[in-house]
Amino acid sequence: MTILDLAARSDADRAGTADLTVVGGAGHVGIPLVLSFAGQGLTVNVNDLNLDNVAALKAGRLPFIEYGAEYLLSKALRDHKLIFTNTPDAISKSGPIIVTIGTPVDEFLNPERHVVLNCLDSLLPYVSDGQLLVLRSTLYPGTTDAVDAHLKRKNRDLKVAFCPERIVQGYGIEELSRMPQIVSGTTPDAVREATDLFRIISPEIVELSPIEAEFAKLFGNAYRYIEFAATNQFYLIAQSAGVDYQRILAAMKHNYPRAKNIPKPGYAAGPCLMKDTMQLSAFARNEFSLGNAAMLINEGLPLHVIADLRRRYDLGKMTVGLLGMAFKSEIDDVRASLSYKFKKVLNGFAREVLTTDPFVTIDPELLPLNEVITRSDILILCTPHVSYRSADFQGKPVVDVWGLLENANVIS
Template sequence: MATKPRRFDVCIIGGAGHVGLPLGVTMALGGLQVALLDINKKAIAQIKKGRFPFKEEDGDVSLRKALKKGTLTALAAPVSVIAKSDVVVVVIGTPVDEYLNPQFGALDQVIEKYLPHFRDGQTIMLRSTLFPGSAERLQRYFEKKKLKVSVAFCPERVIEGKAIREIQIMPQIISAFDKETLQRMKELFAKISKGGTVVAQPMEAELAKLYSNAWRYITFATANQFYTMATERGVDYTRIYRAMTDKYERMQSLPRPGFAAGPCLFKDTMQLAAFNQNHFFLGHSAMLVNEGLPRFIVEHIKHRLCNNDLHEKTIGILGMTFKADSDDTRDSLSFKLRKMAKLEAKAVYAHDFYHKDPSLSRLDALLKKSDIIIVATPHKRYAQIPKEKLKNKIIVDIWNHLPYTKTAIEL
């Protein structure tokens, strides 16, 4: 058995998660001595065997390389590795509760829990998206505890599932409260990324990350509202989209309609709203549009595609993860769609290639039994379903994903 290094350049609290693990692997491949610390024992055991606990492009290959190099250690305990590390990265997020208020407690609890292991001279790098002012609050907390721990905030901006590739090419926003810590962050990222660094004040960096996510969420909502507006009037949005974007550069940034979900965009838009005393009309409107889309689809099927006999029909939902070709179901709107469809249809079946769940059906069985097929998540493999298997079915394909759907709505 390989012996554990005595010292680490970096320890990542939450190192088995979607942000922590790709970052840790990339740092280890960059030659840094890295400890991944996580309470998820199952994920840690998998990582030790060289397997990513979730889907990540080139994940397993890179992880095995890092383990072989001897620069990566995965641990569920002991937390004493924190004291042995120069930089402690924390990727514990700030969720929003059922009343859409940010729960600052999650980060505070982790810091308090591990406080006895922090020591003078360390840097704590916050990497998850934060409520504005969190980094400063943490810096003051350490000062009150008479610990010379410097705080940096360097937000993660990768696309989930392609993190290892993107970290290496993407510019990193770095922020801290003193020049030495900023320099330390610059040198750290220079070892793993060719994208360079962008320096900001901590509050600027916190807002830059939240604005970026809210911007994406609002953009998706715009596309979704355009789609519902046209569809309600029986106008084919796919054709409108094509008319707007074909050979016209200025409209290329308009996304296609579809479920805007996942663990970040909704939460961060609501965090920003809370930060602005709930005066964030665009953000709240985006939430209403995006979160309202599953209900819109069910209503649309019921009243326009089914002559009000949906209660006699069966629905098959394709895709339960929050985005295409991912295995992540966190905050996926497919589950909301299934709940609402169950209120109206005779039966509802659902399928996913990447998410295993006893409540899901096999693809063939679903296709055989369903009168109506909804493409909820545009996994690439759904585009390969033979056309004859969808014959005589009502297809709802907001993404316009299936190659043979004549319009976005019906075959």
């Protein structure tokens, strides 16, 4: 069959020809994975309920920033390596299935394992025994084995693996090609097949048991979150003493290797770090004191900044401008961004709150940077986008916890 013949067939008809299916393949975890495998010549069934994201990919557009993905998407579409489906019955009945659904956290900070099981139950009528099922997103410890037991109770025989995603938002394409992949499985066959699969896109495989792999993902993110909390706590202590923490930090790190990994202070946010710390805390019966303290410090930093501003200024007579609404620099992802916590709290104190971001496109309330600067009495650097380094803040006072700005009227 020629490529032209394939192009003429519908995606639903072609689903059975896919080498690999990625459920949630049009999301933040899925797209780097899909394009990395397609770039190695695999035909990938992109199965996703988000019709807007699917439509964007089919049209050759990325629904969010993923550096290095444009060329791979264009090539995959040109070579007809992507099949787009959006219903469980379009899952390919042969070849591996990667599921990018993880365990979210409820309002009581407890993991919701049933979300994964419900997703799998919707797929079961359309998959074949003997297929490899790879769980990819963060899982509460014990979930992989629980999934295996759940399938056995339903008299289904799938090879269950857990291969945690560990990429940095926006740079998944690059990191998948150069970073080791952790592989685990509930049987030797599952481990072997998952290893063979991820060797296609990864330079190295590290094997663990399922619960070890689950902890590896959670421990990694919680450790980063605790690191940010430590430097944020140092920042608050230095601020209370009336000294410049950025100067202290620079001196600590200067030609001193034991301090080189201390991060700069800032607003630690995003969809993973706090959530994964919560999951560890829940597993430890809320006795994960380091994690609990980290959550209080990192989530509390915006409140400390606002309290300090209220002591200095009459915010009720002022317009506050928030610079950057994405949860980290140089991306457009606003999930769990602390910028919106700033906005919500400040709306109760300031005369007006204005927001801007050079990357975010989904927030209709965002304004151009120059308008926010001109109309604001005071500015808060929420996200350290590089473009803000060269911005003209018209002499307005700027709160810069990040230490990004050098020539602005920074409030210490």
